[in-house]
Amino acid sequence: MxxxxxxxxxxxxxxxxxxxxxxxxxxxxxxxxxxxxxxxxQSDALFLHIRRLPEIVAQLLTDRGDLLQAKVVxxxxxxxxxxxSYMPCFLAGVCEAKTLASALGAEYMEFSHQxxxxxxxxxxxxxxxxxxxPFLAWHLSGGTTELLLVKPExxxxxxxxxxxxxxxxxxxxxxxxxVLLGLPFPAGKYVDELSYQADRAECFRVKLNGLYFSLSGxxxxxxxxxxxxxxxANIARFAVDTVVGAVRRATEAAQKEYxxxxxxxxxxxxxxxALRSALPDAVFALPDYSxxxxxxxxxxxxxxxxxxxxxx
Numbered sequence: 001m002x003x004x005x006x007x008x009x010x011x012x013x014x015x016x017x018x019x020x021x022x023x024x025x026x027x028x029x030x031x032x033x034x035x036x037x038x039x040x041x042q043s044d045a046l047f048l049h050i051r052r053l054p055e056i057v058a059q060l061l062t063d064r065g066d067l068l069q070a071k072v073v074x075x076x077x078x079x080x081x082x083x084x085s086y087m088p089c090f091l092a093g094v095c096e097a098k099t100l101a102s103a104l105g106a107e108y109m110e111f112s113h114q115x116x117x118x119x120x121x122x123x124x125x126x127x128x129x130x131x132x133x134p135f136l137a138w139h140l141s142g143g144t145t146e147l148l149l150v151k152p153e154x155x156x157x158x159x160x161x162x163x164x165x166x167x168x169x170x171x172x173x174x175x176x177x178x179v180l181l182g183l184p185f186p187a188g189k190y191v192d193e194l195s196y197q198a199d200r201a202e203c204f205r206v207k208l209n210g211l212y213f214s215l216s217g218x219x220x221x222x223x224x225x226x227x228x229x230x231x232x233a234n235i236a237r238f239a240v241d242t243v244v245g246a247v248r249r250a251t252e253a254a255q256k257e258y259x260x261x262x263x264x265x266x267x268x269x270x271x272x273x274a275l276r277s278a279l280p281d282a283v284f285a286l287p288d289y290s291x292x293x294x295x296x297x298x299x300x301x302x303x304x305x306x307x308x309x310x311x312x
Contacts, residue, residue: 002020002021002071002072002302002305002306002309003018003019003020003066003067003069003070003071003072004018004019004020004070004071004072004073004074004298004301004302004305005017005018005060005067005070005072005073005074005097005100005106005298006018006019006073006074006075006076006097006116006294006295006297006298006301007053007073007074007075007076007092007093007094007096007097007294007297008075008076008090008093008113008116008292008293008294008296008297009045009046009049009053009076009089009090009091009092009093009096010076010089010090010113010292011031011039011040011045011087011089011142011143011292012030012031012033012039012040012045012142012186012292013028013029013030013031013291013292013293014028014029014031014048014049014052014053014056014092015027015028015029015056015292015293015294015295016053016056016057016060016093016096016294017060017293017294017295017297017298018060018064018067018070018298019295019298019299019301019302020302021302021306024295024298024299025060025063025064026288026289026293026294026295027056027059027060027063028056028291028292028293028294029052029055029056030186031045031048031049031052032048033185033186035184035185036179037179037185038175038176038179038185039142039175039185042087042088042089043088045088045089046088046089046091046092049089049092049093050092053092053093053096057096057100068104069104070100070104070106071106071107071305072101072106072107072108072109072301072302072304072305073097073098073100073101073104073106073107073108073109073301074097074108074109074110074111074297074298074300074301075090075093075094075096075097075098075108075109075110075111075297076090076093076110076111076112076113076115076116076294076297077090077093077094077110077111077112078090078112078113079112079113079114079143079144080112080113080114080159081112081114081115081158081159085112090113093294094110107305109300109301109304111156111297111300111301113292114139114144114146114148114159115156115157115159115296115297115300116293116294116295116296116297116300117139117141117266117267117292117296118131118137118139118148118150118157118159118264118266118296119131119156119157119296119297119299119300119303120266120285120289120293120295120296120299121137121264121265121266121270121283121284121285121289121290121296122264122283122285123289123295123296123299124285124286124288124289124295125264125283125284125285125286127264127283128299130262130264130283131152131156131157131303132152133152134149134150134151134152134261135150135261135262135263135264136148136149136150136251136254136255136258136261136262136263136264137150137157137159137263137264137265137266138164138247138251138263138264138265138266138267138270139159139266139267140169140170140171140247140265140266140267140268140269140270140275141169141171141267141268141269141292142169142171142172142175142186142188142268142269143169143171143172144164144169144171144267145164145165145169145170145171145215145247145269146159146161146163146164146165147161147162147163147164147211147250147251147254148160148161148162149162149258149261150264154304154307155300155303155304155307156300156303156304162211162254163210163211163212163250163253163254164211164212164213164250165212165213165214165215166209166212166213166214167214167215167216168215168216168219169215169269170215170243170246170247170269171186171188171267171268171269172215173215173218173219173222173239173242173243174187174188174191174192174239174240174243174269174272175187175188176219176222177191177219177222177235177236177239178190178191178236180222180223180226180235181194181226181232181235181236186268188268188269188271188272189271191236191239191240192236192240192271192272192273192274194232194233194236195233195236195237195239195240195241195274196233197233197236198231198233198234198236198237199231199233199234200231200234200237201237201241202234202237202238202241203237203238203241203242203244203245204218204221204238204242205245206218206242206245206246208246208249208250208253210253211250211253211254211257212250213246213250215242215243215246218239218242221238222235222238222239225238240272240274241274243269243272243275244272244274244275244278245278247275247278247279248275248278248279251263251279251282262282262283263279263281263282263283264282264283264284265279265282265283265284265285265290266285266290267290267291268290268291268292269290270284270285270290271285271287271290271291
């Protein structure tokens with residue numbers, strides 16, 4: 001039984017996980033963002049990850065004493081699989097993973113943050129078999145709103161972008177709406193909760209261009225509602241319903257273009273309750289694994305190790 005340890009140090013979450021094929025655990029900490037701020041500089045995120053990692057690793061060691069017998073140590077090293085994909089914050093997890101692998105004499109593996117999201121979503125939904133076949137997927141987060149055509153490649157999901165936003169992400173719209181309303185950042189779950197207090201359902205029907213759409217104009221509409229003194233819950237509902245409507249219609253269009261493929265939803269925005277209701281046939285990660293986590297990377301590392309062992 002191969003025990004795998006993994007790290008993911010994204011824009012706003014430090015996480016580490018272990019997975020042995022039967023049991024696993026993910027340990028995460030959201031980075032501190034100053035009240036009213038719309039995010040963190042990469043240098044600040046990297047610094048906070050470095051400070052948080054020892055605490056998180058210590059907690060994992062407390063939970064599982066044989067963690068130092070891991071066969072594989074993995075990390076998410078970049079946002080996506082593309083050659084130009086890079087973000088400094090991931091260096092914290094990469095350095096931690098490489099150091100631990102060297103100390104333990106374990107194998108080191110790398111995957112992208114996006115691959116980890118897809119694997120965590122499929123695994124937590126009890127649909128890991130999706131990783132062995134083509135499927136459509138949404139990566140919906142604070143920095144990404146991408147509709148993907150996913151195919152298995154060397155045991156891991158390979159994603160090709162076929163739709164999504166052409167400017168700001170769904171998560172950015174929800175976060176900026178939340179900050180405008182005085183909610184904590186990241187604001188997605190707070191905007192979701194506030195939207196259910198609305199006494200009026202109003203949204204903007206975003207225009208689709210194939211499978212792509214723009215959300216930047218929606219930020220201006222949210223600000224206009226706020227400046228007009230509209231009820232905060234109604235503003236939150238407007239932002240949520242606009243995002244959900246755009247994603248739903250793009251999904252329906254993609255299902256016509258790629259008939260028969262299942263749809264998987266991943267990323268923090270995929271934990272939105274209204275979105276889950278709007279896409280009843282889609283596969284959703286458990287809410288804890290919709291958000292940034294290292295479990296998906298651990299699952300992929302274990303799958304890669306098993307595949308190689310079977311071939312030997």
